[in-house]
Amino acid sequence: MLMQFLASGFMLGSVYGLVALGFAAIYKATRVFNFAQGMLMATGAYLAVTGSVVLGLPLVGTIAFVVVAAGTLGVVIQWLLIRPLAGRPLLAMVMITIALSIILRALIVIIFGGGAQTLRLGLPEGSFVLGSVRISAIHATAAGVSWLCMALFMVFFRFSKAGLLMRATADSHEAAVLSGVNVNRINATAWALGTILAAIGGVFLGQLQVASVELENIGLLALPAVVIGGLQSIPGAIIGGLLVGLIEQLSSGYISPKARDIFVYVPLLIILLVRPWGLFGERELGRV
Amino acid sequence: MPTIRHASRWKALLLSGAVLCLAFNASARAANFESPQDGVYADHIDWGMTADMSGPSSGAQNPWGQGFQDAVKVVNEKGGVGGRKINVLVEDTRYDATAERVAYEKFVSQTPALGTSGMGNSSAQTAMVPLIKRSKLPVVGTYTTAKAAVEPPTPYFYGGFCGFKEMAQTGVGFFTDHLALKQPTVALVHLDVASGKEYAGYMEAAVTARGGTFKAIPIKVVAADATPQVLDILAMKPDFVAIHGVTTTSILVMKAMLQYGINAPAFAISYLGTPTVYDGLGPDAGKNYYFVSCFSPASSDLKVSVALSAAADKFGHSALKDDVNYVAGYVIGNMVADAIGKAGAEPTREKLSAMLNTGYVANTGGLSSELKYTPTDHFGLTALKPLSFDYATKSFKSYGEYADFGKYLQ
Numbered sequence: 001m002l003m004q005f006l007a008s009g010f011m012l013g014s015v016y017g018l019v020a021l022g023f024a025a026i027y028k029a030t031r032v033f034n035f036a037q038g039m040l041m042a043t044g045a046y047l048a049v050t051g052s053v054v055l056g057l058p059l060v061g062t063i064a065f066v067v068v069a070a071g072t073l074g075v076v077i078q079w080l081l082i083r084p085l086a087g088r089p090l091l092a093m094v095m096i097t098i099a100l101s102i103i104l105r106a107l108i109v110i111i112f113g114g115g116a117q118t119l120r121l122g123l124p125e126g127s128f129v130l131g132s133v134r135i136s137a138i139h140a141t142a143a144g145v146s147w148l149c150m151a152l153f154m155v156f157f158r159f160s161k162a163g164l165l166m167r168a169t170a171d172s173h174e175a176a177v178l179s180g181v182n183v184n185r186i187n188a189t190a191w192a193l194g195t196i197l198a199a200i201g202g203v204f205l206g207q208l209q210v211a212s213v214e215l216e217n218i219g220l221l222a223l224p225a226v227v228i229g230g231l232q233s234i235p236g237a238i239i240g241g242l243l244v245g246l247i248e249q250l251s252s253g254y255i256s257p258k259a260r261d262i263f264v265y266v267p268l269l270i271i272l273l274v275r276p277w278g279l280f281g282e283r284e285l286g287r288v
Numbered sequence: 289m290p291t292i293r294h295a296s297r298w299k300a301l302l303l304s305g306a307v308l309c310l311a312f313n314a315s316a317r318a319a320n321f322e323s324p325q326d327g328v329y330a331d332h333i334d335w336g337m338t339a340d341m342s343g344p345s346s347g348a349q350n351p352w353g354q355g356f357q358d359a360v361k362v363v364n365e366k367g368g369v370g371g372r373k374i375n376v377l378v379e380d381t382r383y384d385a386t387a388e389r390v391a392y393e394k395f396v397s398q399t400p401a402l403g404t405s406g407m408g409n410s411s412a413q414t415a416m417v418p419l420i421k422r423s424k425l426p427v428v429g430t431y432t433t434a435k436a437a438v439e440p441p442t443p444y445f446y447g448g449f450c451g452f453k454e455m456a457q458t459g460v461g462f463f464t465d466h467l468a469l470k471q472p473t474v475a476l477v478h479l480d481v482a483s484g485k486e487y488a489g490y491m492e493a494a495v496t497a498r499g500g501t502f503k504a505i506p507i508k509v510v511a512a513d514a515t516p517q518v519l520d521i522l523a524m525k526p527d528f529v530a531i532h533g534v535t536t537t538s539i540l541v542m543k544a545m546l547q548y549g550i551n552a553p554a555f556a557i558s559y560l561g562t563p564t565v566y567d568g569l570g571p572d573a574g575k576n577y578y579f580v581s582c583f584s585p586a587s588s589d590l591k592v593s594v595a596l597s598a599a600a601d602k603f604g605h606s607a608l609k610d611d612v613n614y615v616a617g618y619v620i621g622n623m624v625a626d627a628i629g630k631a632g633a634e635p636t637r638e639k640l641s642a643m644l645n646t647g648y649v650a651n652t653g654g655l656s657s658e659l660k661y662t663p664t665d666h667f668g669l670t671a672l673k674p675l676s677f678d679y680a681t682k683s684f685k686s687y688g689e690y691a692d693f694g695k696y697l698q
Contacts, residue, residue, distance in 0.1 A: 114346030
């Protein structure tokens with residue numbers, strides 16, 4: 001049973017890691033703590049419903065539609081809401097993302113109605129046995145795609161010119177501006193990537209159950225994941241997501257479903273008290 | 289003789305004239321009757337409706353609200369009740385007890401209504417029992433019925449949905465007989481909330497009454513996976529499974545059961561017998577999924593659902609007519625119109641409640657089991673029947689008539 005819980009936790013945690021990675025990408029580049037990340041994930045599920053059900057696109061077409069639409073949405077959010085508030089206090093940014101989440105929820109309810117929408121993308125279903133562990137094909141696909149997306153992001157972040165500029169902007173906003181880096185474009189790219197990653201997570205969670213605005217609550221598990229892993233750390237976000245997935249499965253399986261909240265949020269409190277920069281983040285030192 | 293006959297004719301004419309005048313006066317007075325403090329006006333009646341239209345339970349309560357409003361629209365198109373149109377005042381309470389109380393108080397005095405329907409939050413109902421008794425605004429046809437509101441009956445409170453105790457007894461009774469079991473082994477996956485624990489209590493009582501073995505397995509409302517719950521089911525090897533929760537609960541549990549090769553049938557509470565759940569499950573997982581309900585989806589009996597289908601089609605809700613929540617709202621909307629009519633030509637809150645309390649049976653046209661209120665029973669609906677979905681014909685299938693399953697109720 002332990003192996004089964006570990007396998008399930010790993011696969012679920014991979015999706016959390018993907019959403020958390022999007023959160024970290026936005027925070028690292030723009031220093032915005034994005035409380036709308038959960039709703040962006042739910043939006044991804046509804047974009048997939050739009051692509052597959054409303055537009056009747058095949059699987060590949062639906063995925064392309066989700067990626068393009070989510071990326072555009074991220075750029076629009078940065079351009080309309082985040083960019084005008086550059087330099088404002090943190091509270092204003094936080095309130096903007098909370099308001100964004102509420103607006104997105106209301107828009108989804110207006111467009112799709114309050115009910116859940118069925119999402120059937122034709123992804124592999126059924127299950128297979130690996131050793132003593134039974135694995136669902138859709139969970140395995142979700143985990144595989146999540147790891148592929150995370151790997152692509154890491155390659156982009158580490159080896160591409162845009163990734164280099166993003167890291168430079170994250171290290172020092174002022175220095176990047178002085179060096180002639182188009183910081184607004186970098187920030188827009190970060191928002192586009194963060195939204196795309198959240199949306200892909202939403203597509204899989206919508207396929208595992210249904211597309212519903214309540215997916216936001218699952219998406220918000222990305223917050224403890226990134227805080228535990230380290231707000232500034234890309235690998236930390238992924239590992240944080242995996243930890244949340246594993247903790248969820250083990251605590252639900254061995255104690256009670258409600259124990260999940262204790263075992264996820266107590267480590268978060270400890271981390272914030274003892275090591276606020278997270279397990280894999282770097283301590284920020286200010287020169288006086 | 290001719291003179292006497294002539295005089296009698298005059299008397300008869302005078303008497304008829306007087307009777308006609310009285311009748312005309314009475315009808316004119318009734319038509320002009322107004323009681324603004326009760327939401328009753330010469331040309332319309334204000335009626336409240338609260339539902340979660342954008343909160344966590346909106347997926348189920350939105351169709352209920354649409355069914356309710358569609359039924360009232362049809363009544364209004366036919367001239368209303370006693371010449372008065374019913375004006376539905378809708379409040380979105382977002383499954384929030386405080387919002388429910390604020391809306392109720394608004395209907396009591398701020399925008400007075402003759403009565404209100406919906407109130408789909410059992411915690412709010414439980415907390416508001418003293419307020420309802422004090423304010424005397426009838427709550428007629430609720431989306432869920434809290435035990436505290438009907439045991440003992442609360443004056444001015446009348447339920448309008450299938451009860452958890454009856455769901456448990458009908459489901460356990462049907463599957464025990466259907467599978468020819470002597471002592472059933474039953475697993476229940478339920479939300480770790482008040483109604484889930486209440487349902488677990490009823491399920492345990494129903495299973496142990498048959499000498500069976502029972503296990504309650506909690507799950508969170510916001511669950512992303514049901515592996516821990518299904519591994520528990522796997523270890524228990526139940527004859528059948530019961531499900532209490534929301535749409536995602538059914539989908540996660542049934543899909544995980546399929547993944548782990550558990551072929552046991554499962555029955556869910558009434559709220560989860562919707563096309564969305566069956567669409568989400570697909571035929572492989574959906575073939576083992578049943579639900580018990582006191583309302584009949586349109587496709588389960590095309591003869592009795594003609595008017596409902598016509599209303600759903602007319603108002604753009606064709607996709608909802610197979611949703612038991614929409615059917616429930618439609619039945620309650622019609623019941624409210626009928627009850628207002630039976631409250632007399634000069635309806636008030638007091639007259640409406642008195643009429644319901646002295647014994648009322650609604651004509652639901654076969655769309656539900658018998659809906660009746662008595663001085664000692666304000667619950668409304670008691671009988672249920674099991675249903676499932678036939679993916680080949682894309683229609684719901686019932687396993688008998690409501691009366692066939694009354695034997696399971698205690």
